[in-house]
Amino acid sequence: MYQILKQIIKTGIKTETPPQTDEAMRHVEQRLQQEILDAFGGALAIRQVDAGSCNGCELEIHAVSNAYYNLEGLGIRFVASPRHADLLLVTGPVSRHMEIALKRTYDATPEPKLVVAIGDCACDGGIFGESYATCGKISNVIPVDVVVKGCPPTPSAILQGILTAISAKK
Amino acid sequence: MPIKHPNLKLSRLTDALPAWTGDISPDDLHEICRQVHDGGGRLVALWGSDARLQSGGFKLHLVLVNETGMVCLNVTLSAEQPMYPDISQIFPAANRMQRATYDLLGIYAQEGHDHRKWLRHGAWHSGSFPLRKDFDAAASRIPLPNPPPEGEGTTVPSPAETGDKDKFYEPDDYGFVRVEGQGVHEIPVGPVHSGIIEPGHFRFSIIGERVLRLEERLGYVHKGIEKRFESMSLQQGAKLAGRVSGDSTVAYAWAYAMAAESIAGVTPPKRALWLRALLLERERVANHLGDLGYLGNDVALSFGLSQFWILKEQVLRNNATVFGHRYLMDKIVPGGVTVNLDVEGKHIIERECDMLEQQVRLLRGIYDEHAGMQDRFIGTGRVEPKLAAQLGLCGLAGRASAQAWDARVQFACAPYDKLNVQMATYRNGDVAARVIVRFDELFESLRLQSEILAKLVNEEDTPLLLEKLPGNGFGIGMVEGWRGEVLVAIHTDAEGNLTRVHPHDPSWQNWPLLEHAVIDNIVPDFPLINKSFNLSYSGQDL
Numbered sequence: 001m002y003q004i005l006k007q008i009i010k011t012g013i014k015t016e017t018p019p020q021t022d023e024a025m026r027h028v029e030q031r032l033q034q035e036i037l038d039a040f041g042g043a044l045a046i047r048q049v050d051a052g053s054c055n056g057c058e059l060e061i062h063a064v065s066n067a068y069y070n071l072e073g074l075g076i077r078f079v080a081s082p083r084h085a086d087l088l089l090v091t092g093p094v095s096r097h098m099e100i101a102l103k104r105t106y107d108a109t110p111e112p113k114l115v116v117a118i119g120d121c122a123c124d125g126g127i128f129g130e131s132y133a134t135c136g137k138i139s140n141v142i143p144v145d146v147v148v149k150g151c152p153p154t155p156s157a158i159l160q161g162i163l164t165a166i167s168a169k170k
Numbered sequence: 171m172p173i174k175h176p177n178l179k180l181s182r183l184t185d186a187l188p189a190w191t192g193d194i195s196p197d198d199l200h201e202i203c204r205q206v207h208d209g210g211g212r213l214v215a216l217w218g219s220d221a222r223l224q225s226g227g228f229k230l231h232l233v234l235v236n237e238t239g240m241v242c243l244n245v246t247l248s249a250e251q252p253m254y255p256d257i258s259q260i261f262p263a264a265n266r267m268q269r270a271t272y273d274l275l276g277i278y279a280q281e282g283h284d285h286r287k288w289l290r291h292g293a294w295h296s297g298s299f300p301l302r303k304d305f306d307a308a309a310s311r312i313p314l315p316n317p318p319p320e321g322e323g324t325t326v327p328s329p330a331e332t333g334d335k336d337k338f339y340e341p342d343d344y345g346f347v348r349v350e351g352q353g354v355h356e357i358p359v360g361p362v363h364s365g366i367i368e369p370g371h372f373r374f375s376i377i378g379e380r381v382l383r384l385e386e387r388l389g390y391v392h393k394g395i396e397k398r399f400e401s402m403s404l405q406q407g408a409k410l411a412g413r414v415s416g417d418s419t420v421a422y423a424w425a426y427a428m429a430a431e432s433i434a435g436v437t438p439p440k441r442a443l444w445l446r447a448l449l450l451e452r453e454r455v456a457n458h459l460g461d462l463g464y465l466g467n468d469v470a471l472s473f474g475l476s477q478f479w480i481l482k483e484q485v486l487r488n489n490a491t492v493f494g495h496r497y498l499m500d501k502i503v504p505g506g507v508t509v510n511l512d513v514e515g516k517h518i519i520e521r522e523c524d525m526l527e528q529q530v531r532l533l534r535g536i537y538d539e540h541a542g543m544q545d546r547f548i549g550t551g552r553v554e555p556k557l558a559a560q561l562g563l564c565g566l567a568g569r570a571s572a573q574a575w576d577a578r579v580q581f582a583c584a585p586y587d588k589l590n591v592q593m594a595t596y597r598n599g600d601v602a603a604r605v606i607v608r609f610d611e612l613f614e615s616l617r618l619q620s621e622i623l624a625k626l627v628n629e630e631d632t633p634l635l636l637e638k639l640p641g642n643g644f645g646i647g648m649v650e651g652w653r654g655e656v657l658v659a660i661h662t663d664a665e666g667n668l669t670r671v672h673p674h675d676p677s678w679q680n681w682p683l684l685e686h687a688v689i690d691n692i693v694p695d696f697p698l699i700n701k702s703f704n705l706s707y708s709g710q711d712l
Contacts, residue, residue, distance in 0.1 A: 003536050004473055014480060048366045052391045054708045056416025056497060061366050062460070063486070066479035080364035095711075096293035097390045098369055099314060101361045127410055132300050132307040133293060133394030151499065152416065 014067040018074060019156045021164040027144045030168060032112050040086050040114075040166045044076040047085035047109065051102045051141075052095030052134060056152040057119040061089065063155040076162060082108040087165060088115045089158075090142075092122035094135040106142040114165045116146045118158060123147040172211075172238040175202050180241065185432040186583040188239030189646055196230075196245055196254045203234070203260045211236035212562050212575075213261035214648070215657050215674035216268065218275040220303050221246075224642075224664075228252040228277045231672075232264075233646065233657060237580065242646060242659070247277055256282035263562040263679045270712075274301045274396065286345050289389045289711065300397050301670075349375035349383050357693065361390045365697075368707035372696075379692040384685045391711040399671035404430060404639060407668055408503050411658060414673045415709030416497065420446075420453040421651025422673060423502035425658035428583075428647025430504035433639045433660060437584075441627045442506035442634075444585045448519075448622045449498050449507075451615040454652040455526070456485045456497075458612045461704050465605055466537065468698040469546040477533055481526060488522050491515075505636035516623055523616045534609050547602035551687040551699030554599055563683045565654015565676040567703050570607045571599035577650035588625065589618055604702040611652075639666045653677065653706065675709030 032040075048061055064071045071077070079085050082105045094102055106115070117138040120126040125136035138144050148161035172190065173180065177198045180190040194202065203213075214233040221229045230245040245254055256279035258265040268279045269288035276299035278285075287296075294300065298310035348356075354377055361369035371387035395414060399407055411426035412419040424446050431438060438446075459482040466474020486496040492515040493501055501509045511519075537543060553563060558571035568575060578591040594610035596603040643662040648655055654676025663669040684703050688696055 003532075003539070007477065007532065007536070008473065011477065011480065049362055050366075050368045050391070052393055053368070054413040054416040055368055055706065056413065056419070056499070058366055058368065059417060059460075059497065063479070063483060066483050067476050068480070068483050078366060082362075093393060095391050095393050097291045097392055098361065101369065101390070105362050127406075127413055128393045128395070128398060131394040131397060132305070132311065133392050133397075151413075152497070154496065 011067075015070040015073055016068055018069075018163065019160040021167040022160050023164070025146050025148060025161050025164045027117070027139065027147045031145070032114070034168055036112050037166055037168055042075055044087060044162070044166060045079045045085045046076060046087045046089050046162070047079055047082045047105070048089045049091070049102060049105050051090055051092045051098045051122075051138065052128075053091035053093075053119060053121060057091040057122070060152045060155050060158060061091070061118065064158050066155075069155045069159055071159065074163075082106075083110065085109050086113060087162065088113065088142075089118055089162070090115060090122060090138050090144075091118045092136075092138050093125050093128045093130075094138060094141045096133055096135060099135055099141055102138075102141055114145045115142060116148065116161050116165050117144045118148050118161070119153055120149055120151045123149050126151065172236050173202060173206060173234070173241050175205065178202065178243075183242075183432055183645060184435045185645065185647075186428055186437070187581045187646070187648055189242065189432075190239065191242040191244065191644060193244045193246065196247065199243070199245055199257065200255050200260070202243065203257050206234045206236060206241075207260050209236055212564070213257075213263055214240065214655065215659070215672065215678075216264055216271065217659070217672040217674075218271045218277045218301070219661060219670040220275060220301060222249050223303065228275065230254050230271070230277060231659065232257075233659070233674075239581070240646070240648065242644075252277035253280045254278075255280055258282060258284070261562060262560070263682065266682070267678060273299075275299050276302065289392050291389055291392075292343075293392075300394060305397075344387055346373045346385050346387070347383070353377050354382065370707050374693060374696075376693060379694070381688050381691055381693060381696070384688045384696075386681055386685060388681065388707060389711050391708050393708075393712070395712045396670075396672060399668050402668060404504055404636060404668065407671060409500055411671075411673060412499050412502075414712070415675055415677075415706040416499075417457055417706065418453070418651040418653060418656055418675070418709065419497055419499045420449045420502060421649045421656040422658065423500070424450060425647035425649045425656045426660070426671075426673070427502050427504045428649065429645040429658045429660040430636060430639060430647075432645030432647065433643035433662060434504075434636055435640075436505070436634060436636070438506045438634055440584070444622055444626045445507045445509060445511060446502055447585050447589070448511070448619060448626075449493070449501055449509075450649065450651070451618050451622070452485065452489060453498060454615045455612055455619075456482055456489075457652040458608045458615075459485065459530075461701065462533075462537075462605065462608055462612075464701050465547075465601070465698070466543070468701050469543050471540065471543055474533070474537065477529075481529055484525075485522065488518050492518055503636075505634040511626070519619060519623060523619050527613070527616055530609070530612060537605070544602065546695070546698065547605060548600060550601045550695050551691060551702060552598070552600040553683055553687050555597060557686060558599060558683065561683055561686070562679050564679045565650075566607055566611070566652065567604060567680050567683065568654065569593065569595045570603035572597045577648055577655050581648070585622070585625070589621055591618065601698060601702040639668075641666045651676070653704070654680065673709075673712070675706050677705040677707075677710045680705050681710060
């Protein structure tokens with residue numbers, strides 16, 4: 001216990017300032033009213049869905065929770081069920097074998113809800129494209145609010161995408 | 171030469187590895203496999219190709235290894251009856267690979283007792299095979315039931331009920347083995363899991379909290395990677411290879427480059443090889459740090475997660491500063507590397523290695539001394555060495571169950587032949603053993619990085635650019651990634667285009683062992699056991 005406490009104190013606080021929102025990431029205009037956004041901004045619950053990624057994007061989504069980006073410090077957390085979620089963070093391309101599961105996950109998420117597509121493959125199909133086995137980008141399967149490009153996008157970009165999704169249009 | 175058989179003529183590949191290839195007829199397959207198996211050899215990969223245009227039939231390819239080298243056997247199959255004898259009785263790991271090969275190419279194992287589909291869920295018709303050259307993607311597509319059901323997600327009318335079998339996509343008709351008896355019940359989990367993790371389905375049969383049986387159903391992230399390769403240039407293929415499993419991008423890119431260089435008969439410049447090894451060890455360090463953090467978190471020591479992920483983030487940031495990408499994607503290309511290392515970069519890595527050495531030692535002390543943590547680790551998710559050997563457990567998990575195999579040691583190709591890698595092995599085969607192997611390998615990777623930096627040739631290389639491969643070529647590359655051996659095989663057509671590329675992930679071998687590891691454990695320990703293996707879904711679903 002002493003070692004753990006000593007290490008925590010020695011490590012100190014690593015958290016950096018969160019990035020600004022970026023209007024260029026919007027796929028569609030903000031649909032939600034200010035009151036809802038305020039509520040989301042206070043405590044946002046995210047359900048992550050891997051709809052067919054190579055797992056590179058997942059590595060960076062994990063990293064958003066580390067001490068540097070400190071997602072939970074902003075009142076945002078990942079939840080275990082879509083029924084508890086306000087926002088879906090989806091990586092792709094959507095494989096045809098995940099098409100039904102993704103639609104069901106979307107349907108199970110209560111309104112009002114937001115969808116953020118993470119990574120080049122989620123935004124436009126990426127290197128995998130559309131084929132006998134993939135549907136390509138996420139918006140081919142469910143409505144998308146914000147897209148975050150990158151292969152994989154950096155944790156800052158992912159955080160920026162999430163914050164943009166819950167910000168009002170400027 | 172690793173295998174001797176009267177009907178087998180082996181020819182040596184111009185490869186960085188001791189590799190041979192030879193053609194056999196299906197009749198000799200059993201005998202040769204048995205011989206390799208009895209001599210302590212293993213099956214590494216199995217795939218098929220459509221060679222009807224060249225030789226009038228299909229081909230089955232399998233890579234076997236033993237201590238002296240690796241052999242790729244090519245089995246010629248007829249176009250009308252493309253079948254071969256089932257080898258899963260000799261190498262159990264072949265079971266899923268054989269089923270996947272049928273789903274994608276329509277060649278099948280005779281007398282096999284398990285003919286359930288594996289990679290095909292119903293996105294395309296059962297009679298059409300994506301990897302055949304005459305595959306018609308549009309005609310074989312099975313649409314979703316339309317309109318999609320509202321609200322209650324689980325009540326899609328079954329196509330069998332509506333009489334539309336094979337007309338609509340049927341996601342759930344997989345023949346799971348049922349465990350029956352008083353008090354047994356099932357927990358279906360996935361494909362969408364509760365954490366940030368790739369999709370797959372797990373069917374637990376349990377009594378109370380105790381797991382009687384786990385059955386995996388994978389293939390959800392099947393993206394048609396192998397078909398995609400066929401339309402790509404050599405350079406595009408390198409990018410795709412680096413995205414078969416994102417966490418092993420360096421290992422895949424290197425294995426792909428090694429296969430291409432083998433076909434072209436060239437050796438990359440020395441400095442490029444040293445840099446490749448540096449990148450591979452950095453990938454290993456980053457992944458081991460992440461896993462050690464999560465293993466702490468899974469036994470409720472979130473301190474471990476935050477500490478190890480601070481260290482991992484520092485490694486990733488240094489990767490971005492020195493090499494321009496946090497996960498080192500697209501830095502290895504056929505013929506060489508696209509990065510260089512200047513004096514400043516060298517200092518950054520040296521300082522990082524010193525810092526990690528000291529910090530990880532301290533954290534390891536805390537993990538070792540933490541009674542609650544060790545109580546959850548020790549004896550959990552055990553794979554006995556005997557079972558590991560029987561089923562072909564490989565890579566990191568294999569080494570934690572006394573399977574002393576590391577491609578950097580057995581087939582030490584440049585620059586590993588000058589590095590004298592110390593293999594980490596342990597006998598217990600439980601979560602604790604897999605944690606120990608990770609710690610040991612992490613320290614070894616730090617040592618290797620220092621040694622690479624010291625030995626890195628300073629001379630300016632003349633870059634070797636591989637534009638195109640020779641025609642009718644075949645090459646294999648195998649690299650010990652952080653999870654285990656990653657293999658990439660490339661076949662070229664008469665013009666030198668990619669006609670078949672097969673990437674093989676060690677997860678193929680290790681997923682079935684996870685089913686064994688959880689038997690008799692409690693359900694709440696499953697996430698911990700699963701994380702201790704940390705297998706790739708994307709890498710095996712392709």
